[in-house]
Amino acid sequence: MSTTATAKKIGPVLATFMVANNMIGSGFFLLPATLARSGAVTVFSWLIGTLLAVALGGAFARLARQYPDLNSPDDYIRPSLGRDMGFLATTAYWLSSWVGNNAIAVAAVGYLVILLPVGDGAGVQLAGQVLLIWSMFALNLLGPRNIARFQSFCVVFGLLPVAAILIAGWAYFDPDIYRAGWNVSGESDAAVAIGSLATVFWAFIGLETGAMVAGVVRNPERNVPIATLGGILLAGVVYMVSSVLMMGIVPVEQLASSSAPFALVAGQMFGVWAIPVIAAAAALKATGTLGGWMLVTGESGARAAQRGFLPAIFGRLLKNGAAGPGLLIVVISMTLIAFTTVSDTVGSQFETIINMAVTLVVMAYAAAGLSLLLGNRAHPAGRRERLLGMGALIACGLLVWSTPIETLMGAAIIALLALAAFRGFSRRREDPTPR
Structure with a gap:
């Protein structure tokens, strides 16, 4: 019996790819455009962000x-x-999971509008996001x-064309374009690198899976340590390479104003015929990610x-295991x-949405680091636990430092x-007022 159970479990390689896949989502398709507003100097943000993610992954x-x-x-x-x-x-x-779902919807619709003759104005984007959110709820x-099947289909057919760009793109990389867009923010390189940490860290949400x-x-x-750290490093390399590559093919000014940066780069590389192909692939992958994360939210x-933390x-x-009424409330809130x-x-x-989502999830990550640092009676904190816990708290502190004050206040x-x-509600359950 134990042999059968062990046979059904996965090894470190599959577990590593599972962790990496959970992190390679909407950020992969839209973060290059968001970071292009600051410039290619954000490659340092990727390096620092990856190190912070490794610190949290170790915890x-x-x-x-x-x-x-x-x-x-x-x-x-x-x-x-x-x-x-x-x-x-x-x-x-x-x-953080359902706030972040909105960012995934933003990324998906940004590519979908390339395929439809509807324009890309704010009203069209809003209508598309709401329609996509409710479609994934249904x-x-x-x-x-059914969600698992849909997500598998989206992963296979969504990533293959995009992977082709990452492989073939280096033949179109222009160092002069990359250098010209190094820092267009008007701030120092250090300020941009630190200030973009919360934004790039959206890519690493899921490191705890x-x-x-x-x-x-x-x-x-x-x-588990191999899969966690290996998955983080794999995702970090993929994100960093894609960001550097795209900022060396298309000027950052054009990239920053695009709702579909991968499609823009594909058009620059292969011609206009590639734009709808890549847009469809990216929209499909982001839509599958939205469906999967909505399942996680439910x-x-x-x-x-069940623990008494929510109503x-x-x-x-539902009878089929789906989260019905509760997920409906979430979808209304997402709208x-x-x-x-x-x-x-x-x-x-x-950027607005992911900064809020990252701030919320960092609260959970900080609590995890603190619990490891302090330990408890069943699991006292040794030297390794204290080091890992402190490393996680330092990582969370840097992420909070890089977050806009308005976002921090909102999360608080x-x-x-x-x-x-x-x-209030728990007190009422424990000590009901006599009638």
Whole structure:
């Protein structure tokens, strides 16, 4: 029996690609346009961001060793930091997932409008985002199996044409174009490199998934750290190479104003016929990513409700296992975010949303680092745990430092309101007022 169970588990290579695939999403298709507003100097942001992600990945790999069956931030945070911090981390992670879903929708629609004769104005972008969000909600109602099939189809047919650009693109790379767009921000190189950290870190959200699926990995004590760190480095290299390549083919001014940077580069390389091909592939991959992350949002919301962190409606599942009523509330909230973040350019709207999502998820990452640093009775903190925990906290501190103050204030207000609501409702459940 144990042999069969072991045979069904995955090894370090598959686990590494799984972690990397979870990070290579909408940022792959739209971040080059967002970063082009600052210039090619953001390659340093990629280098620093990758190192920060490695620091956080090391902490999560250690937590996976201590808690091999974990499936929620609360599992490893509550024993060290208590119920309130467990609630904050779990809720922040859940909020970041569905706030970030809007960014994925922005990326998908940015490429879809290339294929349709509808223009690319703010109104068209907004209508497309709302339509795509509700379409993926409808698909999620059909159950997790159908979403998994759809996502697999999107990955296969969405990445192949884009991979061709990354392979063939170096023949079209122009060092003069790259140097001319080195820094167009008007700020120092150091200021741009640090200031863009929160933006590039959107690419690394999902680094914790290796720890979350430790139960399906063979020899997790050895292979989860390999998969986590290997997946982070693989994703970091892919993102960095694509960003450098594109800024050396198309001037950053053109790249920054594009809603579909990969399609723009394809047209520059192969001619106009390649633009709709790449646009369709990128839109397909981003749409599949949106469907998959919406499933994650529903599942994480259901687990949070089961722990008493969210209202019971979020824990109600349909007969096929789909998150119905709770996901409906999330989709309505996503629609409101689409309206409140609409912008003249896709890159600007994308940056606004991902900065908020990154700030929220960093709260959960910081709590993970602190829990590892402090330890608990069952898992006391040794020297390695303290080093990894401190490294994770330093990484989170740098990410917070690079985040706009307005975004930090918004995230802090959300966290305080959520905690106040949780304490109020939990007190009512524990100490009901006599009638």
